[in-house]
Amino acid sequence: MSQFWKPGTERAEGRVVDDEEGGVLFLCGSRYGHASIEKQRQRLPVFKYRTAILYLVETHATTVIVGETGSGKTTQIPQYLNEAGWAAGGRLIACTQPRRLAVQAVASRVAQEMGVQLGEQVGYTIRFEDVTNPDVTVLKFLTDGVLLREMMDDPLLTKYSVIMVDEAHERSISTDILLGLLKKIQRRRPELRLIISSATIEAKSMSNFFCMRKKRQEPENKEHGLQVEPAILSVEGRGFNVQINYAEEPVQDYVQAAVSTVLLIHEREPAGDILVFLTGQDDIDAAVQLLNDEIQNTGKHSSGLIVLPLYSGLPRAEQELVFSPAPRGKRKVVISTNIAETSLTLEGIVYVVDSGFSKQRFYNPISDIENLVVSPISKASARQRAGRAGRVRPGKCYRLYTEEYFLNHMSNEGIPEIQRSNMVSCVIQLKALGIDNILGFDWPASPSAEAMIRALEVLYSLGVLDDDARLTSPTGFQVAEIPLDPMVSKMIIASSQLGCSEEIITIAAVLSVQSIWISGRGIQKESDEAKLRFAAAEGDHITFLNVYKGFHQSGKSSQWCHKNYVNYHAMRKVVEVREQLKRIAKRIGLVLKSGENDMQVVRIAVTAGFFANACHLEAYSHNGMYKTLRGSQEVYIHPSSVLFRVNPKWVIYNSLVSTDRQYIRNVITIDPSWLLEAAPHFYQLQQSNHLLR
DNA sequence: GAGCACTGC
Known part of the structure; x- marks a missing residue:
């Protein structure tokens, strides 16, 4: 292994909190910390940790907390704040998380630690689920998206006295909007306390962002006698040390390199499961295949390996496999996308193999196209991936890139989602x-x-x-008010006027889930045939209505779904979204009405939202080439559409995916005259001549 | 005749 691998130099890479910076309270160092920090650090007992947090919150408008997995910051800080009386006088302490599952998990753990019933003093709110009691709840856990929605009714968040934003370093769109708004709120509500929980590497930029003093137009905060500079507080986790190894030479083919590394670990290292980070389904399937081939070919050499793929598109039952422990004497290898970086936690991982890449979404505002691109990860991600090896005992991480690359070429933070969307x-x-x-x-x-x-x-x-x-x-x-893409929301509003909101709300709900079809290798033919049973000549949207109707008539049966190659979990979500949309529609004064069997009116409502996505079939096109009306881009109907190879003259699409060709997905036929009615300002006179030609 | 990183309201 020494021929290929070189251990990292273990410097204090990216460590941004330092006692020389002044105003920084060190509770303890980091396991990445270098010797001088080690010498100076003090290990304070827990009650001082509590005192320190309370002190900071009393004296700083904003506190940035950094810390590692298992430091207890997510569960303990809310409790301390509560004990210190920050929830007195009918005020609440809010703690946000970017993911629903995390909200549920943290809330139930805190309720347990406090010995109270979940939904009473401690509660949580996520979409579709409000487990709080307005009269008694003092600690409320919620997704950042829900808090943003709450701000539409209460822009200053007046019912909260403290807001803690967890996982701020992940920089999701909701978190970034929330941070921007919280900074604004703080000017109007100087008594509001903010606690931003972030990875160490992001602490300084978080602190800078909330630093009021830098902006000259904000001198009035001094009047309140508050320290305007955010404090940074560092806490230590219970994670184990992870030895980092780098490739000696740049790697040409990371799938092949990952496979070789897994085999080497299996051959030379003691027991412990392996987690490999690759970019997507293609890579993962290829790696699984290579490993299984290797196991078959070399027999004994690689026996005892259980190879499991993991990505969100995998059927639920196959995903569950990765959670079951490997039998005695066997070693589990999980080959995963980014899903295992933050969304799922696997127990028993001792070795991590990091390709250094992930798929990221990039949006091009000029062409208005979103693309998935294999991109290098950031140092923050690399560290998060490595940390997955140190949850049960000291582990090892093998990075399929050189240390020189890591230190000098890998970016610290990665591009925030808001700049890619x-x-x-x-x-x-x-x-x-x-x-x-x-x-x-x-x-x-x-x-x-x-x-x-x-x-x-x-x-x-x-x-x-x-x-x-x-x-x-x-x-x-x-x-x-409608929590969907504005084009979908506009379609719903139009449907209320056109008298087909029941149908359009169903379509909107289906469009908001990934796919209602079951797909996978080996069942394509069967699932295509099943799809034909629902296919409508008008296109995919009407096909969705047929599926929903069948599902509903079956009594929402899972067997019915199974028989028709329809994804049961997706349909359950459709039902849930649909109910929420109906509630909102009623609240904002829309008319809930069915258009009965009039599908033309449904297509007109779709046009009202998606007129900008109109395309017409190129004359004399033999391969089904369309051009978009806006921009004249060449596009093709995606083979998953019921209109594939039907090629009607005028269509509207819901989304455009860009691979070797530009494919339009979820397509419906229209009459071009509807475009002028839906958006006369958008399709000007010149275009209308063209339309009628 | 293809292809889906991951969340969330």
Whole structure:
């Protein structure tokens, strides 16, 4: 192994908190810390940890907490705050997480530690689930997205006295919006305490973001006698040391290199499971195949390996396999996407193999296309991946890249999601919160001007924003209330006027889940045939209505789904989303009505939201080439669509995926005259001549 | 005749 692998030099890479910075309280060092920090650090007993946190919260408007897995910050800090009386006077302490499962897990653990019933003093709120009691709940755990929704009714979050934002370093869109808004709220509510929990490497930039003093236009905070500079507090976790090994030479083929590394670990290292990080299904299937071939060919050499793939698209039952412990004398190898980096935690992992890559979404505001691209990960991600090896005992991490690359070429943080995404939903959310100057909003990381302008254009064309970029009434406010892409929301509002909202809400719910079909190798033929049973000549949206109707008539039966190659879990989610959408529709004054069997009116409602995605079949095109009306891009109907090879003259699509060709997915036929009715301002006279030609 | 990193309201 020494021929290939070189141990890391274990320096204090990226460590940003230091006692020389002043105002930094060291509770203890980091396991990555170097010798000088080790010497100076003090190990304080737990009661001082509590005292320190309370002191910081009493004296600092914002406190940035850094710490490692198992440091207890997520569960203990809320309890300390509660004991210190921050929840007195009917005020609440809120703690956000980016994921639903984490919210549930943390809330139930805190309730258990406090010896109270979940949903009483300690509760949680996630989409579709509110386990709180307004009269007695003092500690409330929630997803950051839910807190953002709450701000639409209560922009200053007046019922909370402390807000803790956990996992802020992950920089999800919701977290970034929330951080920007919290900074703004703090000017109006100087008594509000913020606790930002972040990975060490991000602590300094979080602290800088919340530092009021830097902005000259904010001198009034001194009047409140608060220290305006955020404090940074570091806590130690219970994680074990992970020895980092780097490739000696740059790796040409990371799938092959990952496979070789797994075999070497298996041959030379003591018992313990292996977790391999690759980028996606293709890589993973290839690696699984290579490993299994190796096991067959070499017999004894690699026996005792159990190879398991893991990615979110895998059927539920196969995903469950990775959680069961390996039988005695066997070693489990889990080959995974990023899902195992944050969303799932596997026990028993001692060795991590890190390819250094992941798939990331990138949005191009000029072409308005989102792409999935294999990209290098950040140091923060690399460290998170390595940490997965140290949960049960000291572990080892094998990085399939050189140390020189890690130190000198890998970026610290990675590009925040907000700079890689379409801004349409984000802009309408800020507008609804009364942020007028969208382009001047103080973000932790600013989205590109092009993306913001494109979003404003789209919202204007939908009639959601007026000439002064303010929300229109009622459409703009209604669209903002619906937790979906604004084009889908607009379609729902139109359906209320057209008298087919029951059908359109079903379509909106289906479009909001990944796929309602079961797919997989070996069942393509059967599932295609099953799909034909529901296929509608009008296109995919109407096909979805047929599936939902069948599911509903079966009594929402899982057997029915199984028989028809329909994904039962997805359909359950459709039902849940549909119910939520109906509640919201009623609240904002929409009419719930079925169009009965009139599918034309349903297609007109779809056009009202998605007119910008109209395409027409190229004349004399023999291979089904379409061109988009806006932009004249060449696109093709995706083979998964019921309209594939049918090639009607005029269609509208829901989404565009870009691979070797541009494919349009979820496609429906339209009459071009509807475009002019839906958006006369969008399709000007010139285009209308073209349309009628 | 293809292809789906991962969340979330």
